[in-house]
Structures are given as structure tokens and as C-alpha cells.
Amino acid sequence: xxxxxxxxxxxxxxxxxxxxxxxxxxxxxxxxxxxxxxxxxxxxxxxxxxxxxxxxxxxxxxxxxxxxxxxxxxxxxxxxxxxxxxxxxxxxxxxxxxxxxxxxxxxxxxxxxxxxxxxxxxxxxxxxxxxxxxxxxxxxxxxxxxxxxxxxxxxxxxxxxxxxxxxxxxxxxxxxxxxxxxxxxxxxxxxxxxxxxxxxxxxxxxxxxxxxxxxxxxxxxxxxxxxxxxxxxxxxxxxxxxxxxxxxxxxxxxxxxxxxxxxxxxxxxx
Amino acid sequence: xxxxxxxxxxxxxxxxxxxxxxxxxxxxxxxxxxxxxxxxxxxxxxxxxxxxxxxxxxxxxxxxxxxxxxxxxxxxxxxxxxxxxxxxxxxxxxxxxxxxxxxxxxxxxxxxxxxxxxxxxxxxxxxxxxxxxxxxxxxxxxxxxxxxxxxxxxxxxxxxxxxxxxxxxxxxxxxxxxxxxxxxxxxxxxxxxxxxxxxxxxxxxxxxxxxxxxxxxxxxxxxxxxxxxxxxxxxxxxxxxxxxxxxx
Numbered sequence: 001x002x003x004x005x006x007x008x009x010x011x012x013x014x015x016x017x018x019x020x021x022x023x024x025x026x027x028x029x030x031x032x033x034x035x036x037x038x039x040x041x042x043x044x045x046x047x048x049x050x051x052x053x054x055x056x057x058x059x060x061x062x063x064x065x066x067x068x069x070x071x072x073x074x075x076x077x078x079x080x081x082x083x084x085x086x087x088x089x090x091x092x093x094x095x096x097x098x099x100x101x102x103x104x105x106x107x108x109x110x111x112x113x114x115x116x117x118x119x120x121x122x123x124x125x126x127x128x129x130x131x132x133x134x135x136x137x138x139x140x141x142x143x144x145x146x147x148x149x150x151x152x153x154x155x156x157x158x159x160x161x162x163x164x165x166x167x168x169x170x171x172x173x174x175x176x177x178x179x180x181x182x183x184x185x186x187x188x189x190x191x192x193x194x195x196x197x198x199x200x201x202x203x204x205x206x207x208x209x210x211x212x213x214x215x216x217x218x219x220x221x222x223x224x225x226x227x228x229x230x231x232x233x234x235x236x237x238x239x240x241x242x243x244x245x246x247x248x249x250x251x252x253x254x255x256x257x258x259x260x261x262x263x264x265x266x267x268x269x270x
Numbered sequence: 271x272x273x274x275x276x277x278x279x280x281x282x283x284x285x286x287x288x289x290x291x292x293x294x295x296x297x298x299x300x301x302x303x304x305x306x307x308x309x310x311x312x313x314x315x316x317x318x319x320x321x322x323x324x325x326x327x328x329x330x331x332x333x334x335x336x337x338x339x340x341x342x343x344x345x346x347x348x349x350x351x352x353x354x355x356x357x358x359x360x361x362x363x364x365x366x367x368x369x370x371x372x373x374x375x376x377x378x379x380x381x382x383x384x385x386x387x388x389x390x391x392x393x394x395x396x397x398x399x400x401x402x403x404x405x406x407x408x409x410x411x412x413x414x415x416x417x418x419x420x421x422x423x424x425x426x427x428x429x430x431x432x433x434x435x436x437x438x439x440x441x442x443x444x445x446x447x448x449x450x451x452x453x454x455x456x457x458x459x460x461x462x463x464x465x466x467x468x469x470x471x472x473x474x475x476x477x478x479x480x481x482x483x484x485x486x487x488x489x490x491x492x493x494x495x496x497x498x499x500x501x502x503x504x505x506x507x508x509x510x511x512x513x514x515x516x517x518x
Contacts, residue, residue, distance in 0.1 A: 080446065109416050113444050113453050123443065130460065131399045139460075186399075196304060197451035202398050 012162050014041035016087050017097040020052045023071075026104055027064045032056055036097065040160060041084030044125070045070055045077060046115040047158060056102060064104065069112055071101045076111045080124050081190070089190055122154050129153065132186035133172055135202075141172055181205035185213075189223050199223060275401035275463055276482045284483035285312050285394070291484075291502050302393075304449050311449060312394040312483075318409075318495050320425040321385050387412055388425070392496050394483065395448060402462040403483050405490050406447055406454040419444055422455055422494075430493045442494070457490050465489060 015038040022032040035055045039048060046068075053068050070077040072090050077100065081089075091098050107114070115121065129150075133142035142150075149168050156165025175182050185205050188198040199222050206212055219226050276284070285301065289312070292299035303310040393406040409417040409425075422442060423431070445456040466486060473480040488498040 078446070110452060113446065114419070127443075127458075134399045134460070194305065195451050196449055197446060198448070200398070200448070 008166065009162060012042055012165075014084060015039060016041060016083065019097040019099050020049075020055075020070075020102050021099060022056050022059075023101050023103045026056075026060065028059045029061065030059050032059045039083045039098075041082065041087070043083055043157060043160075044081075044121050045079040045083060045086070047118060047121050048083075052102060056104070060104065066105055067107050067114065067116070069103050069107055071103060072099070076108045078112060079115050079121075080113055085190055089192055118158070122158075125154060125157065126150060129172070135184040135186045136172070136175070136182035138183060141174075145171065181212075185218070187218065187222075189219075191223075276396075276403065277401060278396055278398060281396045281403060281483065282308070284481045287481050288312065288484050288487075288502075295499060295501055297499065297502075309396075309449070311396075313392070314496075315389065315391045316496070318388050318390055318425075319385065320388055320495070388417065390495060392491075392494075393447070393454070394487065397459050400459045400462065402459045402466075403486055404459045404462075405457045405487070405494070405496075406445070407456075407494055407496075408452075408454050419455070425495065426493060427495075455494075457494065462486060 018037050018039050020035040020037065022028070022034075026032075033055075035052050037049070037052065039045075049068070049070075057065060070079070072086075075090060077086050077090070087098055130139065130142050133139050145168070149171075152164060153168045155161070156163075156168070182205055185203050187203065188200045190198045201222060203218055203221065204213065207217075216227065289299055289301055291297075297314070298316065299312050299314045301310055302313045388409050388411060390407060390409045394403050395406055396402075397404045409422060411417075417425075419442070426442075441458050442455050443458065444453055446452070447454045466482065469485050470480060470482070484498070484502055487496070488502075491498050
């Protein structure tokens with residue numbers, strides 16, 4: 001794992017330059033300037049946009065302000081997806097900066113979860129961590145950790161502290177070599193083509209014959225349409241790159257060979 | 271030795287059995303398939319008449335007194351704010367066996383509640399991560415206005431609220447439905463194995479068949495107003511009901 005530290009750091013410090021513009025139907029006392037921010041790929045929209053809110057509240061009356069929510073080209077953005085996933089899903093083919101519209105009214109509660117406080121984000125994040133560990137270690141590692149360890153994981157994410165985060169996360173990324181790896185690989189394949197938000201199924205790291213599974217094997221089994229013509233993995237990566245609506249992603253606690261957002265492909269450098 | 275978890279095949283089998291019984295009992299469950307695949311979920315809608323407590327039910331998450339968020343599987347819920355005094359008559363009309371709970375020892379003051387008819391939609395979805403069924407639901411007024419988490423909490427019967435406080439059984443949170451992508455309330459599944467284990471063990475010891483999904487539902491359903499009539503267990507079914515547990 002020490003050799004992969006560079007990769008881990010690159011993933012952690014990935015940023016997306018974003019321009020936040022206030023929805024033109026919002027009621028303002030004077031014109032609102034757009035707000036620019038570098039968003040961390042591994043974090044969540046509602047966790048990193050306090051400054052955005054403050055900026056727009058300066059030109060609005062309190063009575064015109066309800067729960068803040070974000071939209072891109074008409075699509076409400078799900079704050080509970082990592083920012084990098086949102087970008088890759090909706091805007092990866094567009095020119096940077098990413099243009100997001102900010103709303104303070106008409107919260108779309110048929111589409112978006114409410115996010116009244118950061119403890120809701122923390123609960124969601126920890127829930128993902130626990131589910132991933134249920135797949136990797138039958139929850140044994142996460143349940144053996146103390147509350148303060150869980151807290152450190154969260155604080156590391158919230159405060160953008162790589163070392164603090166990974167001091168705890170490495171426990172969740174360990175496995176005994178006798179077992180051949182994690183019990184199952186926690187993965188989600190996000191898509192925008194159907195109501196179903198993502199594909200998540202049980203997938204072992206090793207085949208019954210003892211061969212280590214690759215990303216190609218995973219896709220072959222779970223999302224074969226991403227691999228037409230039985231092309232080898234290298235060709236597949238090119239296809240994934242050009243497909244705007246399919247993103248393979250994993251939670252932040254998976255082996256470092258997979259980025260947290262766009263599969264094995266590094267995000268386009270801004 | 272039976273396993274206290276449920277694999278997907280057994281989940282489907284249990285659902286089919288439940289569905290058969292539901293049809294006989296006219297209990298309203300249906301199977302919704304996902305895009306013509308084998309996957310799907312059980313679904314049921316119901317009207318509930320509830321008195322919603324007009325008072326906020328708990329110290330909202332994020333209020334300054336809290337150091338611990340409402341993470342499921344931890345301590346459960348913040349004790350200080352959760353049990354709001356509720357008028358003892360705030361009982362849903364369709365749960366017959368709870369009519370006599372007029373004398374609620376815990377209830378202190380009478381609240382101003384308003385009586386409403388709400389539309390509930392319940393889904394039973396399989397979680398492959400936890401190898402258990404999970405209950406998702408949403409609620410709205412008849413005009414189609416969605417209920418908030420606080421409103422849902424205030425319509426949970428006070429006795430259940432008390433139980434949820436004390437046991438890490440489940441917490442109700444707002445989640446994205448894994449098959450539909452829309453916000454639903456969910457009872458967190460991570461403790462399911464714990465409470466199902468003794469049920470399955472007892473059934474195994476007594477050589478009695480048990481429908482995992484049905485037994486599980488009878489525990490979690492009533493918490494959120496989903497009644498599971500006793501007849502599910504007492505009526506004879508046409509097919510021999512096999513034990514749904516996986517023997518090791």
C-alpha cells in the first residue's frame with residue numbers, strides 16, 4: 001500500500017473548478033455575481049459549499065431563502081454522491097469550469113434528499129463506509145473500530161486531511177493474503193440511462209479458478225454493454241472514456257488501483 | 271445450523287410465498303420487477319389515519335447540543351429529544367390491537383395534533399450487502415405533499431418510539447431508493463441479522479418452517495404503521511412451505 005501512496009494522494013487531492021451561478025428566478029436585492037470554487041472530487045456538495053451559500057445570501061433577504069440545492073442543466077444534483085461522480089456522470093464532456101446553478105426555493109423533494117445539517121452528511125458517509133466493510137470484511141473491521149476512529153475518518157474527509165483520513169482508512173483496506181483479498185469488492189456502476197441509479201451486486205475479487213478479477217471482468221459480468229465486441233481491457237478504457245453516461249465508481253475505501261470516480265481513468269486535467 | 275442471513279434466491283422464494291398469501295388475504299402486496307429482469311421488490315400502498323404531533327419530535331440533528339450524529343447502528347437516537355409527549359389517542363385507525371392503549375404511562379401532556387389521512391407506500395427490497403430484506407417507505411398527504419422526516423417520526427406510535435430509543439433496532443433515515451433513485455424513508459438493515467437469529471434458531475429447533483421475509487416484516491412493519499395480519503401465520507397455504515433458511 002505504501003507504493004500506492006502517490007496514487008492515493010492524486011485521488012484524494014483531485015479537484016474540479018466550478019462556477020456557481022444563482023438561479024435567475026431567485027429574488028435578489030441586487031445582482032448576484034457568480035462564485036468560483038475548486039471542489040474536491042472525494043467530498044460532498046453540501047459539505048464544501050458554505051462559502052457559496054454565504055456569498056449569495058449577501059444579496060438576498062432571509063425570507064426568500066430556503067434549503068439550498070444545486071442543479072446542472074436542469075438536473076438536480078444529488079448531494080449524497082461524491083462530487084467527482086456527479087461531474088463524471090453529468091458534465092465530463094464539457095468545458096471547464098463546471099457551471100452549477102444554485103437554488104434557494106422549490107426544493108425538489110421527489111428527486112433530492114434533504115440535507116439539513118452536516119451530521120446528515122456524516123451519517124450518510126459512515127453508512128457507506130459500513131456497507132463497504134460489510135462486503136469486504138463482514139463488518140468485522142468497522143465494528144472493531146472505536147467511535148473515535150469513525151470520527152477521525154469523518155473529520156479527515158470534512159477537513160481535507162489526507163493523513164488523518166488514511167490513518168484510519170488503511171485498516172479498512174487491509175486483508176489477509178490467505179483469504180485472497182476482500183470477501184466481495186464494493187463497487188457501484190452509476191448510470192443516467194434508466195431510473196435505476198446504480199448497479200451494485202456481489203462480486204468476488206478472485207475467480208473460482210483462482211484468477212484475480214480485473215475491471216474488465218467486472219464490467220463483463222455487471223454491465224456488458226460497456227464492452228461491445230469483446231475488446232481487450234485497453235480498448236475498453238477508451239470506450240469508457242468516451243461514454244458520457246457510464247461511470248464506474250467505487251467507494252473511497254476500495255483498493256487504490258481504482259480511482260474513486262472515473263474508473264481507472266484519471267480525470268481530465270483542468 | 272441455520273444461517274441468519276438470507277441469500278437472494280431465498281429472498282425471492284419468501285416473497286413468492288408471501289405474495290400467494292397476500293392474494294388470499296387480499297392484503298394488497300404486489301411484485302414490481304425491474305425492467306423485465308429477475309430483480310424487483312414487493313410493494314404495497316395503504317391509507318393511514320394519523321394524528322401528527324404538531325410539536326417537533328426531536329432535537330433536530332445538527333443542533334448544538336449534539337456531539338454525535340444519528341448514525342444508524344450506533345446508539346440509535348438521541349434520547350433527549352425523541353419521545354415527544356403525545357396524546358394517547360393518537361392511534362391509527364387500522365391497527366385494531368392497539369385500541370386499548372389509552373392508558374399510556376409515558377404520556378404526560380396532551381398535544382395539539384391534527385388528524386390526517388396519509389397515503390403510505392411500502393417497498394421490501396433485497397440488500398445484497400447485508401443479505402437481508404430492507405423496508406423502504408414514503409408518505410404523503412392525499413394532495414400529494416410529501417411528509418418530512420419529522421412528520422414521519424411524529425406519526426410513529428409512541429410505544430415504538432420508546433422501543434427505538436432503547437434498542438439499536440433501527441433508525442428511520444431518508445435514503446435514495448436503490449432501484450428507483452428517489453428519496454424514500456428506510457429502516458436501516460444492519461441489525462436485522464441480530465434479531466432474526468433467535469427467531470430462525472427457534473424455528474430450526476422446533477422443526478417449524480419460517481418465512482424469513484414474513485417474520486422480519488412482522489417485526490419492523492408495525493413500527494411504521496404497516497400491519498401484518500396474524501392470518502399470515504395461521505392460514506393454511508396450498509403449497510408446502512419450506513424453511514427459508516439456508517442450512518449450513
